[in-house]
Amino acid sequence: MAVMAWFKKERKPRTAPRERLEIPADAWEKCESCGHVDIREKFQKALNVCPECNTHKRFSAEEYVELLTDEGSWRELYADLKSGDPLHFEHYADRLIAAQKKTGASDAIYTGIAKLDARPLHLGVMNFRFMGGSMGSVVGEKIARLARRSADKRIPMVIVCTSGGARMQEGALSLMQMAKTSSAISLMKQAAVPYISILTDPTTGGVSASFAMQGDVILAEPGAVIGFAGQRVIKQTIGQDLPEGFQTAEFLLEKGQIDDVVPRASLRETTSRLLQHMRGAKIKTTAPEAAA
């Protein structure tokens, strides 16, 4: 069994503790966008979305797994894959170890099989805390294996993306992971097995220019920065400031580049409904809702 320790740890219910008279200073959290201050529990209950201004703050990879799967259904796949240091790139080996210590993860993505509303699902969730979610050989291999498994077993795939791009320290090997993941996803397309990609902040570079943009449906969280080139590079190239809201999820929606912007609180339901459409399955009929 490959149930991860973090998974059990994350199983705490999301209910606020009883109000105490004294709230310790570290129990407060401030929204960096609007300055709103609230009890941390309140941010957490709102899936780390500011209750005041709707800013979607970072959500951990573990939390996305929890959000998008039925309780207790997640089984991690390919957890043992570990990155090599094929170029002997300076400090890469140390940085890998440091990232593994910091995150408790082996690399920048979790892949696994789970259930969503009682139906099987292959889920990949990238982890920005692991070297900026960069794609090296391990990320590429895990996604490629998951996609091939999806095509073989006819299980839909969802990938939650967040990445600064390819992992420079693996040189052209990291570049080729774009081709490797894409080639595996093309097998899913051929087999007509649905793939939904969910873009979270930020999704750029080699990841946005490969599997992130290959979903049958592409969803993005509000405010997420998504694009090929980094904003610093674009600014330098064109020699002028970027327009307000450039490369945000809303900008991409307006420009026709993604299917929809979906708030975190609706991600699970939207994903589930989309998969039911694409599976061709009937939505369970429910009793008419009582008038509120």
Place this chain on the structure above:
Amino acid sequence: MAIAYALDFEKPLAELERQIEELRRIGDERGIDVNGEIGTLEDKLAIRRGEIYRSLTPMQRVQVARHPRRPYTLDYLSSIFTDFIELHGDRLFRDDPAIVGGWARLNRQSVMVIGHQKGRDTKENIKRNFGMAHPEGYRKALRLMQAATRFHAPIITLIDTPGAYPGLGAEERGQSEALARNILEMSALATPIVSVVIGEGGSGGALALGVADRVLMFENSVYSVISPEGCATILWKDATQRERAADALKLTADDLIRLGLVDEIIPEPLGGAHFDPDAAGEFLRAALIKTVNELNKVRPEKLVRRRHDKYAAMGSYADA
């Protein structure tokens, strides 16, 4: 004809070349025979050129790959292909001159040739955007590749770009999507695909023309996930450390062979492809004919299956 030795490590060559010119001028002016002395200097120049070009550092190769006189896609199209008819436009937005393509013949066989195109001078570089394509360039390329597949013709792509263009319009029109689509579609096109890195293989913008049954690299071409300058800026906040970055990135043809990411190195004349473009063209032509002939013998479905398997095997990891 004097060759402009433009690169910093070519200074000894430029100096010898200057001495030869000087001698020749004096000989002409005074009507004396200096052929013996010139011959000696020319021998010396050839030897020195050989020494320098046989031991290029990675960053020096980057410089050769970017050489302003290096042959570009259109040069090869006129030198080693025949019956070329350029086709334009993505049918959606505009024609992107940073990528050129069309039908041509290689040794009498119809092929679709697509490549990045840099400009020779400022004016042409503005038009060609220094070989940095917008989404519409990649979409034109895909349109042509699909046409080639429909008519059972092999696809030959020539890669030579600093990267896909990082600009406002490019982002608005979906640079990521265009690259992602080409990479995905190329992995499954049921026709032979041969890609050749003829100069700079700059990251995703190169790969979006580079998913192929066989990937070849010219001896002095480079292929990298990021430019040495970009890498140095990110790692050490200092673009002048590009030598160190070029070493670390393992971006030469030898490196890529060793990493199992490309299949074959095409030799260049001593002094680089720009020193003798005709010779470089002959090497390219021979390699293409051999490779296309081999791929022509394989059934398309088998080609696609092998291509998927080839990319599936690329990576370096431990499976504990």
